[in-house]
Amino acid sequence: MQSMALPIRGYSESTGMLREIYDRMLQRPLPPVYRPSHGGAPGIIQAHSLDPRLIPMVFGTSSTLNGAGPLTWPERELVNTITSRLNQCFY
Amino acid sequence: MIADPRQAIESPRLQTISELAVAVTVAPWTVRRPAMLADDDILHVVALSSYFGHLNRIADAVAVPLDYTVQITPPHADPAVPAFPPAPEMFARSPAIQLAARPTTHAALEAWKAYVLERDDMPPMLTRADRALIASWVAEWLGDGTSAPSDAATSTATYRSFSDIELLRTLAETVTLAPWQLTDASYAPLRARGFDDAALFDVCVVASTAGVVSRIAVALGALDP
Numbered sequence: 001m002q003s004m005a006l007p008i009r010g011y012s013e014s015t016g017m018l019r020e021i022y023d024r025m026l027q028r029p030l031p032p033v034y035r036p037s038h039g040g041a042p043g044i045i046q047a048h049s050l051d052p053r054l055i056p057m058v059f060g061t062s063s064t065l066n067g068a069g070p071l072t073w074p075e076r077e078l079v080n081t082i083t084s085r086l087n088q089c090f091y
Numbered sequence: 092m093i094a095d096p097r098q099a100i101e102s103p104r105l106q107t108i109s110e111l112a113v114a115v116t117v118a119p120w121t122v123r124r125p126a127m128l129a130d131d132d133i134l135h136v137v138a139l140s141s142y143f144g145h146l147n148r149i150a151d152a153v154a155v156p157l158d159y160t161v162q163i164t165p166p167h168a169d170p171a172v173p174a175f176p177p178a179p180e181m182f183a184r185s186p187a188i189q190l191a192a193r194p195t196t197h198a199a200l201e202a203w204k205a206y207v208l209e210r211d212d213m214p215p216m217l218t219r220a221d222r223a224l225i226a227s228w229v230a231e232w233l234g235d236g237t238s239a240p241s242d243a244a245t246s247t248a249t250y251r252s253f254s255d256i257e258l259l260r261t262l263a264e265t266v267t268l269a270p271w272q273l274t275d276a277s278y279a280p281l282r283a284r285g286f287d288d289a290a291l292f293d294v295c296v297v298a299s300t301a302g303v304v305s306r307i308a309v310a311l312g313a314l315d316p
Contacts, residue, residue, distance in 0.1 A: 005275055006153040006292050044146055047153045050292035057206050058145065061199035065142050068195075071135045075108055082112045083140045088168040088271030089147035 009049040011040045018052040025059060029067075103127065108136055115140040119310040120178050120234045130188050133314065137188075138196050141306040148299040151270040152292070174269035178234025178309070185237075186311035200303065207300040214250070215290040217297060221251065225263050225294065226301035232267050235305035237312060255284055259294060266298040 011022050022041045040046075048055045066076060107125045114122045115137055125133065151168070190197045208226055211219035230238065251259070258280045265272055278291050286294070 005273060005278065006288050006295075008153050044150060047149050050153070050289050051296060053206065054203075054296060057199070057203040061142060061196065061203055064193070064195040064199050065135070065139045069135070070129070070131050071108070071139070075105065076135075076139060078105060078109055079112045079136055079139050080143045082109050083116050083143040084147050086113065086116045087144055087147035087151070088172060089150050 006050060008046045010046050014049070018049055021052045021055050025055060028059075028063070108132075111136045112140045115306060115310050116144060117175055118178070119306045120182055120313050122310040122313040124187070124314045131192065134188050134190070134193055134311070137307055137310045138190065138193060138200075141303045141310070144306065145299045145303050148266055148270040148295065148302070151273045152266065152295040152299075168271035170272045170274070172269075172271060174265075174272070175267075177232040177268065180234060181231070181236030182234045182309055182312055183236035184312040186308065187314040187316045188311050190307055190311065200307075204300060204304055207297055212293075215285045215287060217290070217293050218250075221259070222297050224256070225259060225297045226304075228260055228263055229267050229298055229301035230305050232264065233302065233305040233309050235309050237308045255281075258284065262291075262294050263298040266295050267302050 009018060011019075014022055022045070025045055026041060045055060045059065048058060066080075071079070104127060107127055111122065111125055111128070111133065119141075122137070128136070190200070208222045209219060210222075217225075230236070262277055262281060265277055273295075278286075281291060281294070
């Protein structure tokens, strides 16, 4: 695991705009890849917490790519896995 | 290319998709039109892989909490893995397939791009000129000659010293070409220059966002018409 780099603010410690945005995101249907077992905000959304306004922008784009075709779900998973592996991201 | 034999690709279609994703991720100017994929399949692979690279970069940049219980030591990114190669030249071909053929993705990415690249914050956060400058570097590394350098990028409107600009360039380059190498040490020089966590995150986001935009432009432009 990389050493602590930039901090994140998770759901429980969030306030104000970040909390509102987390709540908005949690009400949306999330692709399975983002749904965490702990029930809080997905880690990759929390990873954007230093810029809360960015969150709906990025994940609004995500929903146009991850929940839609023409690629099938296994094909999308393949693209994402290959991309992550090459970017050496094991998240 | 994939070292893990458990990922043996069984069908020609999946093999083709995986090769395209590799090209987009490592060297988008090397993308070649796969005969067996329709235009909208190609566009989806290009856009999805480019987008997912942003998530990877942000996860590499911050302390991402794992969403699953770790039973064993999670795999480490190997910082010794060399950076991706920068593009050998700038490519400015009009894309054979337009992102606009995928209108919801296009609209969402345009809004994201405008938020990240067009706003003007007060220092230590990035000004509009800073953002344009970083985006121009990312375009250079990815071979994206499709947008003319903006006036903001070439003007002296960025107030930053030459040495600060070099530090920004180093961090942006790591984000773009070797995001697995991001550590505390990557941020230390700019912290010493007054960049706080939000400003450092902003640098990473600008580089990563510009990367999504340029990667899509170069990959789509590399396709034969």
